[in-house]
Amino acid sequence: MSEPTxxxxxxxxHKIHEEAGATLxxxxxxxMPLRYGSETAEHKAVRxxxxxxxxxxxxxxxxxxxxxxxxxxxxxxxxxxxxxxxRARYTxxxxxxxxxxxxxxxxxxxxxxxxxxxxxxxxxxxxSALTERAAGFDVxxxxxxxxxxxxAIQGPRAVEILAPLTDxxxxxxxxxxxxEHTVAGVPVLLARTGYTGEDGFExxxxxxxxxxxxxxxxxSGGADLGLVPAGLSARDTLxxxxxxxxxxxxxxxxxTPFDAGLGRVVRLDKSGDFVGRAALEEASRTARDKRLVGxxxxxxxxxxxxxxxxxxxxxxxxxxxxxxxxxxxxxxAMAYVDGxxxxxxxxxxxxxxxxxxxxxxVELPFYKRRS
Numbered sequence: 001m002s003e004p005t006x007x008x009x010x011x012x013x014h015k016i017h018e019e020a021g022a023t024l025x026x027x028x029x030x031x032m033p034l035r036y037g038s039e040t041a042e043h044k045a046v047r048x049x050x051x052x053x054x055x056x057x058x059x060x061x062x063x064x065x066x067x068x069x070x071x072x073x074x075x076x077x078x079x080x081x082x083x084x085x086x087r088a089r090y091t092x093x094x095x096x097x098x099x100x101x102x103x104x105x106x107x108x109x110x111x112x113x114x115x116x117x118x119x120x121x122x123x124x125x126x127x128s129a130l131t132e133r134a135a136g137f138d139v140x141x142x143x144x145x146x147x148x149x150x151x152a153i154q155g156p157r158a159v160e161i162l163a164p165l166t167d168x169x170x171x172x173x174x175x176x177x178x179x180e181h182t183v184a185g186v187p188v189l190l191a192r193t194g195y196t197g198e199d200g201f202e203x204x205x206x207x208x209x210x211x212x213x214x215x216x217x218x219x220s221g222g223a224d225l226g227l228v229p230a231g232l233s234a235r236d237t238l239x240x241x242x243x244x245x246x247x248x249x250x251x252x253x254x255x256t257p258f259d260a261g262l263g264r265v266v267r268l269d270k271s272g273d274f275v276g277r278a279a280l281e282e283a284s285r286t287a288r289d290k291r292l293v294g295x296x297x298x299x300x301x302x303x304x305x306x307x308x309x310x311x312x313x314x315x316x317x318x319x320x321x322x323x324x325x326x327x328x329x330x331x332x333a334m335a336y337v338d339g340x341x342x343x344x345x346x347x348x349x350x351x352x353x354x355x356x357x358x359x360x361x362v363e364l365p366f367y368k369r370r371s
Contacts, residue, residue: 011056012149012211020229028120030057033231042234043326046196049226050155052218053235056208059123060148061116061130065139068112074274075133076104077257079267083108088176088193091265092257093126098279099253100260102126103245105193107178115189115204119247133275149211153218153227154200154238156369161222162201166190173201184217186210195235197242198369237323240332243294243365249305249320250292250334256283259336261292261364288339290317294366295333295359296325301352303333303359308351316341319350325366332366333359 008031011017017024022033033054035042045051063071069081078091088107092100102122107115118126127143134141153162159170168181168190178191189204205211219227236246245251250260256279257266266280297303303322308315317337325332333350337343349356 009057011054012208013054013056013151013215016212016215017054017229022229022231025232027232028057030120032057033229035231035233036229039231039233039237040326042228042230043237045226045228046155046198046230046234046238047327048156049228050153050157050161050200050222051196051228051230051234052215052222053152053154053230054211054215055150055152055202056148056211057120058150059118059120059126059143059145060150060204061118061123061127062142062144063114063116063130063134063139064112064142065137066112067137068114068139070272071130071134071137071139071141072106072114072116073270073272074137075130076106077266077274077276077280078106079270080106080108080114081270085110086177086179087174088178088191090176092251092262093129094256094276094280095253096276096279098256098276098283100247100251100255100257101129101253102247103251107189107191109178109180109189122247144206147206147208149205149208151203151205151211151214151218152194152200153203153222154194154196154198155227156199157222157225157227158198158200161218161225161227165217165221170201178202178204184214186214188214195242195244196238197244197365197367198238236321237326240321240323240334241325241327241365241367243334243367245292245334246321255290256280258283259288259290259292290336291339291341292320292364293317293335293337293343294362294364295319295335295348295350296328296362296366297331297333297350298358298360299331301331301355301357303331303350303352303357307333309335309337310349310351310356311341311346327367331357334364
């Protein structure tokens with residue numbers, strides 16, 4: 001007899017999603033909106049106006065104490081003690097062998113306080129690793145994920161929609177910065193971050209049950225400006241167009257940050273030892289077995305994760321993420337190919353159900369927003 005499985009968790013915005021007619025799916029143990037109607041329309045709304053996302057499945061882990069900065073320098077690949085109060089940094093937590101356990105955004109809330117944001121599927125792994133690696137430092141590590149909701153507003157009209165609802169001067173909040181403000185009268189951590197390739201903000205709400213007030217105020221205030229609720233499907237195609245890696249696809253424990261072309265997040269210049277340092281130093285000096293590239297299909301057949309990449313008929317790689325691109329009007333994909341492969345020569349195809357689909361190699365990202 002199979003063991004009973006637990007029901008997925010519900011976010012504080014679940015009732016709102018149901019009332020909006022969202023298609024809900026189990027994602028990393030949470031019941032999340034996949035789409036509200038047309039995922040292509042949601043995608044285009046983010047590129048042209050704005051979209052509103054429920055990201056409450058993400059994890060929030062707080063580190064507090066006089067040695068919080070030293071603990072994070074030891075635990076993560078980045079140089080977090082150099083991060084200024086009010087700023088954020090993209091970084092990674094790696095294993096001893098250099099493999100990526102998760103990619104993270106870390107916010108420095110105060111001289112002795114940081115908030116680490118982890119991917120939903122990896123929250124327990126990250127929280128456990130941080131707790132273990134912080135042993136011996138004067139710091140407290142607390143997984144506060146159940147206490148938070150997270151809402152993101154993304155798109156070229158995000159500032160216009162959010163400005164009347166917050167006490168923050170949004171022009172003063174730089175990219176990858178976050179400060180305590182209010183939105184719709186609710187105290188939040190307001191951060192200029194996102195995962196779509198567009199300008200926008202992520203709104204950390206604590207306690208979690210106040211999220212519906214903010215969501216409703218934004219939907220109401222943005223209705224005439226093109227704001228729409230958007231689900232996981234649109235978020236995935238948006239991040240793909242922006243060339244942003246997804247854990248479990250472009251990033252795994254079998255790959256180092258250097259394999260993904262993200263060696264810049266590894267700060268080998270910081271003093272002292274950190275977990276994975278020796279392996280990452282070696283990875284920084286050696287040739288890559290694999291490297292990440294972008295493909296745009298010449299035809300219309302979708303490119304999907306797991307499909308083989310061929311050059312002149314020989315298999316040279318595997319697709320990690322693929323989907324039709326609403327912005328480019330063509331299927332796109334990211335793939336790992338042989339590290340020493342010359343991608344400027346030969347004919348590249350992707351095996352789509354036994355038939356070769358011709359593709360062009362392009363530099364990532366596929367899409368860059370206009371300044």
